[in-house]
Amino acid sequence: MEATQSYLPLYAVLVSLLAVVLIGVSGRYPNIREAWTIIAALTKFGIVVSMLPAVLNGENIECHIVTVLPGLDIALKVDAFGIMLALTASFLWIITSLYAIGYMRSLNEHAQTRFYMCFAVALSATMGAAFSANIFTLFVFYEIITISTYALVAHEENDEAIKGARRYLVYLLGTSVLFFLPAMVMTYIYAGTLDFVPQGILAGTAPDFIIIIIFVLFIAGIAKAGIMPFHIWLPAAMVAPTPVSALLHAVAVVKVGVFTVVRVVLFVFGVDLLAEIGLGVFLACVASFTIIVASIMALRQDNLKLRLAYSTVSQLSYIVLAVALLTPSGITSSVLHITVHAFGKITLFFVAGAIYVATHKKYISDMAGIGRRMPFTMAAFTVGALSMIAVPPVGGFISKWYLIMGTLEADMIAILFVILLSTLLNAAYFAPVVYTAFFKKPPEGEGQGLKEAPALVVVPLVTTAVGTVILFFASPVVLGLVKMVVASVMGGSWD
Amino acid sequence: MSKQSMQRISHDPGSDITTQKHVIRRTVAKILIPFIQLFGLYVIAHGELGPGGGFQGGVILGASVIVYILVFGLDEGRKRVTEKTSDLLVSSGALIYGGIGILCLLAGGNYLQYNVLLPDPKLASHLGILGVEIGIGITVAAVMITLFCETVRRDDDD
C-alpha cells in the first residue's frame, strides 16, 4: 500500500483546536461563538472528505509530527479504518453542534463557552485517535478525550454531576494508567515498536503467556469500550447534558474505545496470532457476557438516558464480539457497526434530549402518549430503535447480518444464540418505550396538540434518523471502504 | 532555659558596668585591646608562611571588639563599630578575596592563580595570598562582631 505525505490529517485535528481559541475569545458573543463551532465542524468534515478519494485509491496518508523519544512518535496515518471513524465523527459533530445550540439555549445553560471549548477539544482528539499511526499517539488522544470530556460530564457542577464525573474520570483514567500504559510499555519492550501494522507487530516476539498478559491488560485498559466490569463509568456519565451524552457517549468516547480495541486486536496482535493462541474466543466470551448482562440491566431502567446507556454498553460489545470472531465477515460487521451504531444511538439520545427540552421529562413511565405531541421526535426514536434491534430497512440490519455470517464462518454456534437472545432483549427494552409513547393515554391535565422541541433540536435528530435509513440503502458504498480494511488485516488471504 | 536567664543574656551589659566600680575592667581592657588587635594583625600577616592566617587572625581581631563591647556595653561598642560598618566590612572583606581571584583571571591565569599577577611570580604569590588573607580576616572579624551583637541585642522594638 502506498503512502503519501501530507499535512491534511494534522489540519483535520487542529481545526477544532483553533476553534477552541476562537470560541474562548468570543465567549461574550454567543452568536459568533457558535458560528465558530459550526465553521470548524464544517471545515473538519470537508478536510476529512477531501482525504477520502486518496484512501479509496488504496493510499495511506501519513504525517509525522514529532519524535518524543526514540520509538515513541506522535504520528498520524490515515487508512480506511481510521477514515471511517473520522467521517462518522466529523459528520455527526456538525449535526450535534446544531443540536447543542438548540438544546443549550433552550435550557439557558451556564458556562456555555467552556462547554463548546471542551467539545471542540474532544473532537480534535477523536480525529487524532482515528488517525493515530501508533499506540502511543492513540494513547495520547485517548487521554485527551478523557480529560476534556470530564469537564463536559461535570458541566452541571452540582453534587450529582461532580460525583458522576469523578467516577467517570477514575474509571477511564485509572484503567488507562493501570492497564493500558503497562500494556503499551510491554508491547514496546517486546515488539520494539508501537506502530500499527495491518498484520500485527507482536507475532513471534514474545512467549505466549506474555502475549496473553499484554492482551488482557489492553482489554482491561480500554475502558472506553465499556466491556464489563469496566462499564460503570458509562451510566455514571449520563449526568451530562444530552448533547454531550449523544455525541460523546454514543459516538466519540465509546467509539474511540471500541475503535482502539479493534485497532489493537487487528493491528497490534494480528488475526493470525490471536487465532493461534485462542484469545479471540476469550474476548468473544467476555463480550457475549457483557451483551447479555447489559441488555438485562437496560430492561430495568426507567430513566430513558440510563436505558440508552446500558443499551450502548451492550451494543459496543457487539463490535468487540464481531472482531473477536477473527473472520472476514466478523471484522466487516465490527467496522461497519461502529458507524451504524453511531447514527442510531445518536438519534436516540437526541430524542431523549428533545423530550427533556420540550417537557422536562426523564422517565419512561412519564412519557405516556408523548408520541402524539412530538410525532417527529418519536418517529425518529422508532427508527433508531429499529436500528438497534436490527430490523431492515435500517442500517443496524446490515452489520448484524455480517455478524451472524461471521459466527457461522467461525463455527461458533453458541455465539449465534447470544446474538439472537440479545436481539430479543433489545426488542424487549425498546418496544415498551415506543408503545408508551404512541399508544398509552397521556395523563389527565396535560395539554393536547403539538409540543415539539425547537427546530434546532428536532431537525438534527430527524437528519440522523434519515441517515440511519440511508446507511441501509447505501451500504454497498460503505462496504467498499470496510472491505479495504478487511483485506489489509487478513493479509490478502481473503478476496 | 528560663525566661529570666534569657533576659539576662540579652540585657545590655553597659548599663551597670559603666559605673565606677568597674574601673579596673575598663582600664585593663583599654590597655589590652590594642595589643590584642596587633596580635590579630600579626597572625593575619603571617598566614602565608607560618601558622595562622585570615581565619585565626580575624577571630582575634573580632574578639578585641567583643571585649570592648563586653566591658563598655553594646551601645558604646556600636558607636565604634556601627552596624553599617560591620556589614560593609563583611562584604568588602570577601570581595577583596573574590576580587583578587578575578584579577588573576584578568591577568590571564586561572582563578586564584596568583603568580600571574606580577612579573615576579614568587612575589606575586606572596602578595596575592596576603591580600586574600587580609580579606578573609576582615570578613571573619566583622562576622564575629555582627554575630555577637545580634545575639546580645535586646529587641524592644519588635
Next chain:
Amino acid sequence: MIEIILTKYNYWIYIVLMMTGFYAVMAKENLIKKVIGLNIFQTAVFLFYISLSKVDGGTAPILINGPVVYDNPLPQVLILTAIVVSVSVTAVALAIILLIYKAYGTIEEDQILEMNKHND
C-alpha cells in the same frame, strides 16, 4: 579484643563522643542543648580527622629547617574549613533559636510543638 580497643582508641573516643552528641540532639527538649549536642557530634568527627593526620613522632607541619617527620597537614586544613562550617551552622541555629524565643516565648521543643498544634 583488648588490643583492638587499645590500638584503635582514637576510633572509640570519636564514636563515644559522636553518640553522646547524637543522644543530646535526639533526647533533649531544650533547643540550645540540642545545638550543643550537634556541636559535640561534629567535633567528634573533627577529632577523628585530626587523629588520622598524626604521624608517630611527627611535629607540627611547619617547615623550619630541613626535612623532619611532620604530621599530615591536609586533614588539619580540611578540618579548619569544617570548623568554619560548623561555626556557621551553630550561628544560624542560635539565630533561629533567638527568633523562636521571640515568637513563642520558650525554647522547649515540646511546648513549641504543643503551641503549633493549637495554631493549626
Next chain:
Amino acid sequence: MIKHLPILLIVVPLLSALIIPVAGRINRALSWYIATIATGICFVISLLLLQTVLKEGSISYWLGGWEPPMGIEYVIDYLSIFVVIIVAFIAFMVSIYSRKSVELEIDEDRISVFYAVYLLFITGLMGIVVTGDIFNLYVFLEITSIAGYALIALGKKRQALMAGFKYVVMGTIGATFILLGIGYLYLMTGTLNIAELSQMLPQLYHTNAVLTAFALFAVGLALKIALFPLHTWLPNAYTYAPSAISAAMAATATKVGAYALIRILFTVFGVSFLTFGDLNLAHIFLFFSVVAILAGSILALSQTDIKKMLAYSSVGQIGYIVMGISLLSITGLVGSLLHILNHALMKGGLFLVVGAVVYKVGITNIEGYKGLGKKMPISMAAFTIGALSMIGVPLTVGFVSKWYLAVASLEVGMWYLIPVILISSVLTAVYFWRVIDNIYFKTDDEGDPGHGHGHGHGEERVKPDDAPAWMLVPTVTVAVLCIVFGILAYAPVSLAEKAAVILLR
C-alpha cells in the same frame, strides 16, 4: 573567557551575594536587580558551557592553577552540565518571580538579606555540581544547606522557625555523616580528588573501611535528599518557607542532592562496587525508593494544605529518582536524570503558582482554591499543566521519565516495580484532582453572591484578576517547558544518555 566559565559559575553569584548587602544599603531595590542579573548571567554561562561540553566533552578547570590531585579541580561533564542548566534556569526564573512575591512575604528590612542568602544558596548548588573534589563538595553542600536554613526561617509564619531548626539539625547530621565518610575514603586512599578516588577504590572494595564509608555516604545523602523515612524535615520546610524559596528548593536543592548521590555512587564508588559483595547494595536504595514513592503519595493524599501536599508529593518523586538510580541500568539512570529535570520543572512550576495564589488571595489550603479558575485563569492553567505532568499524562514531561523508569524496570526484569509506578500515578491523580476540581468545578459560595450556580452567562461576570506579570512570566515559562520537553523529549534524553553511559562504564 570560555576557559574560565566553570569558575565564573560560582564566582558570579558569590560576589553578587557579597555586593548585595552593600548595595542594599544604598537602595533596596538594587538587591533584586543584582540577584536577577547574577542568576541570569549564570544561566547564560551554563548555556555556553553546554555548547562547549557538547563540542569537546568534559571540561576540567584547575583552581589556582594547581594541578589535580594536589589542587582542587572543577569538572564539567555531561552529568554536571545537565544539572547545572536545571539549577541555573530555575534560579533565574525564581529570581524574576521573587520581585513581587518577596515584597509581600519578607519584611522590608530583610529583603537584601534575602537576596544575598539566596545567591549564596545558588552558589552552593553550583559548587556541588561543578566541583571535582569530594571535600569541596562537602563544603558547597554545607553552604547550600546553611543558606537554606536561613531562607526557610525567613518565612512569615512562626512555624517556619521550627521548620528551619529541624532542617538545621537533620541537615547537619547528614552533612557530618558525609564528612565522616570522606574521612574514611581519605584514610584509605590519601586523595580527595573524585577522579583519582574512582581509580583507586576498586582495589579496596573488599575493605570494611570502604564499606563503612559507603554506608555513611548513603545515610548522609539520604538525609539531604529527604529519602523516606529520613524525609521528616522536608514537608514543614517547604510548607512554611517563603513561596519563592519553596519553589527554588523543591526544584533544585533535592535535585542537586540526587546529583551528589549519583556522583558518589557511580563515579566515586563505581557501579561494580554496588554489586561487589554478597548483598546488592543498590537493592537497599531500591527498597526505600519504593517505600518512598508509595508513602509520599499516600501522605500527600491526606493533606489539606496545598504546600504540604506538594511537599509530600516531592517525597514520593524523590523515590522515583532514587529508583532509577538503583536499577543500575542505562535506561534507569536516564529515567532518573530526566526525572531530575522534569520534577524540577513541574514541582517548581506548581510551587510558583501556589506563591502567586498566596500573593493574590493569601491562602494555601486546598478548599480556598474554589473558583480560582475564573479569577486567575493563567496561573491555574499553569497549575493544571504541572498537575497533569505530575500524574504522568503523555506529552508532558512527567510521562517521559515514568516511561523510562517503567521500561528500565522491565529491562532488568523487575516487573513488580511497574505496579508501584502505576499505583502512585493513580494516587497522584487523585490528590491533584481534588485541587483541579476546586479550581474549575466548584465556586466560592461565600465569596461573591453575584456568581455561582446562577444559570445564564454567569461566567462572564467574574473579572479575571491574575498575578502580576513578574510572577506570571516565570510561571508560564516553566509550565510551557513542561510541555515542550514532554514533546521534544529527545533533547534532554540524548544528553542524559551520554551522561548515563559514562557513569555506568
